[in-house]
Amino acid sequence: MTAWERVCELDALVPDRGAAALIGGHQVALFRLSDTGEVHAVDHLDPFSQANVMARGLVGSRKGVPTVASPMHKQSFDLRTGKCLDDPEVSLQVWPARVTDGWVEIQVDARSSAA
Template identity: 50%
Template sequence: MTTATALKHETEMTWQALCTRADLVPFSGVAAWIETAEGPAQVALFYLPGHEQALYALDNHDPFSGANVIARGIVGDLQGQPVVASPLYKQHFRLTDGQCLEDDAVKLRTWPVRFDGERVLIHA
């Protein structure tokens, strides 16, 4: 990807309102639909209040089972990294970058998310 292509792609991405802080469940996940340049996508949104980074957004699709269940995973900490364990086969994915800890070849897509007052915004 050239710098010009990367910049064009970045400008095509926009911040979208997903929900409000009140819709989130601390230390748990919720699923949401977003519109991306490639079409609609399911996102697993995680809220970890009190952590340096409180919000994370990953692909909700579990590549091992083929089901959209990552938002239902168990949130925890492995080796100092916040992770979610798939509720089906228990693979762990880092919330920061989507990397599977059991299989280096597998990585979930991630999106930047942030609070805007009480609104939760995603850059997609």
């Protein structure tokens, strides 16, 4: 079963800068892109360093793909799929995210919370 959980107001997210959120015991990194207005949600845990830092990475693009770079050792991840662009073996979990009535909402399901 799936549920959308309200996290914060959209205005609380600075465009092109990440923010961490605590959702049901999960640490999630939220990004609001300035050009498309989209909000993306991925793991806050950096799979390379095992530290909760992804939301503090720099937002950018690589060949048109919206990315976030780990602030620890700079590996880039595709914000839409969570795939690491520097190591195909590694990826971040992605959560569906949407904006409703000026609120950012994340879809939490049983599968992801067990991850």
